[in-house]
Amino acid sequence: MQPSIPELFKKAYAAFNNRDIAAALETMHLDIEWPKAFEGGYVSGQDAIQEYWTRQWTEINPQVEPMSIAERPDGRFALTVHQLVKDLSGQVLFDGLVNHVYTLEDGLLRRMDIEA
Numbered sequence: 001m002q003p004s005i006p007e008l009f010k011k012a013y014a015a016f017n018n019r020d021i022a023a024a025l026e027t028m029h030l031d032i033e034w035p036k037a038f039e040g041g042y043v044s045g046q047d048a049i050q051e052y053w054t055r056q057w058t059e060i061n062p063q064v065e066p067m068s069i070a071e072r073p074d075g076r077f078a079l080t081v082h083q084l085v086k087d088l089s090g091q092v093l094f095d096g097l098v099n100h101v102y103t104l105e106d107g108l109l110r111r112m113d114i115e116a
Contacts, residue, residue: 002107009066009079017063021050033111061086077102
């Protein structure tokens, strides 16, 4: 049985915040497209996300908490998230709200975009 949309996002963000890549990837389509938030561009596929996150976490410490979720008329889901990003010494690099917009396919995350 597929999780509900809110449960899917809850699992994905909890896994990311816990640095549990395997659990996060369970929420993603094999052909996921993911933005490289601090670098620009996208990575495609689960292996590329694993490599990107593994490297990212050696440079910064992000924590992302969903605040609200809304389905858009085009079928995508917009999440307002509180994002706190620190460097590895604990200095805050970013603390604010961001919009994550998701396209789903087969009940899984297929693409994530970031809107200011």
